[in-house]
Amino acid sequence: MNDLEDKLQIDSGMGKGGKENTKLSRLRDRVDKYHDLSNSMSSILTTFEHRLGKLEQTILPVYNETEHLQNRFKNLDSTLQCLETVLSHYDASQEVCNLIHIGPSEGNISEFLSALDKLKKAKDYFFYNNAQSVELENVTSLFNTGCETLNNHYKILLNKHSHPLKSVDLLDLIYIEDDSSTEDCASIKQLTPSTREELNIISNWLDYNLRREYVNIYADERSEVIFRSLQILKDHQKSSSWGNEALKLRQYGRNEPKKSTSARLQSIFERKANKMLLKASQTIELSTGFALKKNTNTTDNLAPEDYNLDGDQELEKYLVLLLGLQRLLIWERQLLNDIIPASRHTEVFSRLSHSSIDMLVKDAENITNKVLRSIARKEWASALGVFSALKRVILLQPDLDRACDAAQRQQLGNVLKKLQNTGSKALDQFLDLVKCDTVTNLVGMSAGTLSGSNIPKDATVHELTSNTIWFIEHLFEHYDVIGGILQQDSTYSSQINLQKIQSAEDRNKAILGLYIKKVLSELNLTIISKCEQYSDNATKHLFRLNNIHYILKSLQRSNLLDVVSFTEPDCERNYQELIQELKSLYRKSWSRLVVHIHPLDDLPRPINGKVKEKERAIIKDRFSAFNKELEEACKNQRGISVPDILLREGLKRDNAEHIIPQYNAFYEIYADVQFSKNPEKYVKYRPQNVSEMLNNLFDDSV
Structure with missing residues (x-):
């Protein structure tokens, strides 16, 4: 197996x-x-x-x-x-x-x-x-x-x-709003886009090929346009229609309201002032958190009389020319950008405006010389016109600086210097004039002055005083400009510690206050000098009292005391004390009358309505002397004017309180004594009569 x-x-x-x-x-x-x-x-x-x-x-x-x-x-x-x-x-x-x-x-x-x-x-x-x-x-x-x-x-x-602008086109260009389209400019419309393009091609070709003749050609041609445009406007200013032009119908589909030239200028410079204020407000707001309030006084709220430039049309016309130059230079710079190569802008722009600026500088010199001649004739409104013009030129200065280059700004700076120098001379001449004690002071004296003298017959407020107050009241409107002028004078700046005054506005007011203080000091000395020309003491005191009282009330009414208080804090109190002193001196001038009836202890006393024979003569002399002094004083003082009603009634009341009680006591004792066969010859006035006479003083109609 x-x-x-x-x-x-x-x-x-x-x-x-x-x-x-x-x-x-x-x-x-x-x-x-x-x-x-x-x-x-x-x-x-x-x-x-x-x-x-x-x-x-x-x-x-x-x-x-x-x-x-x-x-x-x-x-x-x-x-x-x-x-x-x-x-x-x-x-x-x-x-x-x-x-x-x-x-x-x-x-x-x-x-x-x-x-x-x-x-x-x-x-x-x-x-x-x-x-x-x-x-x-x-x-x-x-x-x-x-x-x-x-x-x-x-x-x-x-x-x-290229054609010079007609006066109506240039004025229309001047008065349009600052934010208007540049295509509204007639100067630009003259050079169409195709023409500008062709000129630009030629300019660039010539510049590239080193042929620079075009620079002079362009500058000369456009310079002539600016110059002739301004000249045409100047010629128009001489015509009768000047100042009443109506603005043309603009693209907004409405007509501008018809205004005078002064009104339009006021509107322009008010807008510029508001822009400057807004810019300053924004700066302050960023740094401090506080905002300045915008000026709400637009031209629609101004009365017609507020538009004028202190009545000086020459200065007004000159400001229009300056505005015209500024507008033209803006548009010329735009044309320059379209036509000329950038490398040549500075050279061309300086050339094209030189002759026009030179003309305006010469015009400024002529106007300031004319103003100085007017000031020499005591026409002080012209001086105020200079300050108004200077204020507006300062407002216009930023726009001019933006439109001009450095050389042009330096050239136009001469206009500002001439106005400042004229304003400084006006202030100096006015101060010198107040010091002067001549027949012709501020203006020609009226028929109300004494024959052969320059003091009023009725001892009222002197023209020198009223005109001086009028002038310094109007100076306050220009304190910012005047402060800038006077700060350049060491005699003013050295007397005030400006470093302690923080705001520029207060510094300018302080400088102006110092000038007003000098004027008032000289005016007071001149009034003292003039009062000596009257023959009696009462009129002297009343003349000074009228003038000093008028000065104080004017200072209070115009708020000039606030300005003067920077350098003279006790100014108001000093004037009030001086007024009380003059009232006291005036009361003492009645001593020649009162001495005859007072004191009663020095007079013989009647017994049973009778006096001795030798005492009768004393009573007769006292009544006669009193009557004579009273009549003479009333005659002299009835024609004296005390314009201020409160001062006038106060003086009358003081007189009555000073004289009537003493005369009443004298009258009650001796009126009914039998010291003469004809007592009515001596007892001429009852106490109520004396009161009526005193009440009628300072009234030349009685």
Whole structure:
């Protein structure tokens, strides 16, 4: 049984070995086939490589020869092109000669510039390759002729489309809102976009080719436009229609309300002041958190009399010219950006405005000289006009600075200096005038002054006083400008510690307060000097009292005390004390009358209504002297004027309280005494009569 199992196992092993041998045999056959295929492929590739090598050896000489032929062709073509270029340089002058002499035509400048470019290239070729040739001279001459023709075309084109503005157009330009579109400008409309483009092309070509004559041409032409526009406006200002022009119908579809020139100026400068205030407010608000209040007094709320520039039309007209210049320069700068290369802007802009600014500076000098002559004639409204104009020029200064370059700003700065110098001279002359004690002070004295003198007959407020107060009241309206003028004078700035005053507004008020203090001090001394021209003490005191009282009330009414208090805190109290002192002196002037009836102890006493013979004469003399003094005083003082009703009634009351009680006591004792055969000759006035006489004082109609 075991033998059988062993036999089966052997047979099974032999079967498996046969299968493996079969697989191995197949694998060997396949390897042999792959080897044969590899040898065959290698043989094919080797044969192909040999054949490619032979082909390269055959083609490479042909390729090299072809490349050589191509290079020779290129060289030949380049040579031909160079020859054509050189020939074109020789033919350039003949080809473009007619076109150069005919010149360019408007709207078709490219052909002419192409011709000039051709001449320029020819000129450069001959210059570097054959500088001694006749062709160089011919081409250069024709090129220069072409450039001159181009300059002439440039000038003609500018002149054709540049016209001075009519006065109504310039005024319309001045009075439009600051945010109006620039396309509303008539000056820009004169130069259409196509014209500006052509001028720009010419300018850039000339600048690139180092031909800078166009700078002078453009500057001169546009300078003439600005100058003549302003001159036309000046001529219009001399006409009778000046100041009453109506604005044209604008793009907003409505007519502007008709306003006077002063009203329009007021509106313009009010807007500028509000803009400056808004800017200052924003700065302060950012730093402190507090905002300034905007000015709400627009022109719609102003009365017609508020529009005028203190009555000086010359200064008003000059401000319009300044505004016109500013507007024109803004638009000229816009034109400059469209036409002139950026590298030439500064040079051109300085030239085109120089003559116009020079004209305005000379006009400012003429106006300020005229104002100084008016001030010499005591026409102080002209001085106030200078301060108003100066304030407006300062408001206009930022806009002018933005419109101008550094040289122009320096040139226009002379206008501000002339106005400041004129204002300073006006202030100095006014102060000197108040010091002066002559017949002609502020204005020509009226018939109310004493014959051969310059004091009023009725001892009322002197014209010097009223005019001085009028002047300093109006100075307060310009405290900011005047403060800036006086700060330049060391005699003012050294008397005030300006560093302790933080705000610029208070510093200006303090400086003005110091000036007013000087004026009032000199006025007080002049009043004292003038009162000595009266013959009696009562009139002297009343004259001073009228003037001092008027000064104090005017200062209180106009709030000038607040300004003066910066340098003289006790100003109001000093005036009040002086008024009380003058009232006391006036009461004492009645002592010549009262001394005859007081004291009663010095008079003889009647016994049973009778007095001694020798005492009768004393009573007669006392009554007679009292009557005489009373009549003379009432005669003198009845014609004296005390304009202030409270002061007048107070003086009458003081007189009555001072005289009536004493006369009443004297009258009750001696009126019924038998001191004369004709007592009515001496007892002329009863106490109520004396009271009525005193009440009728200061009334020249009684």
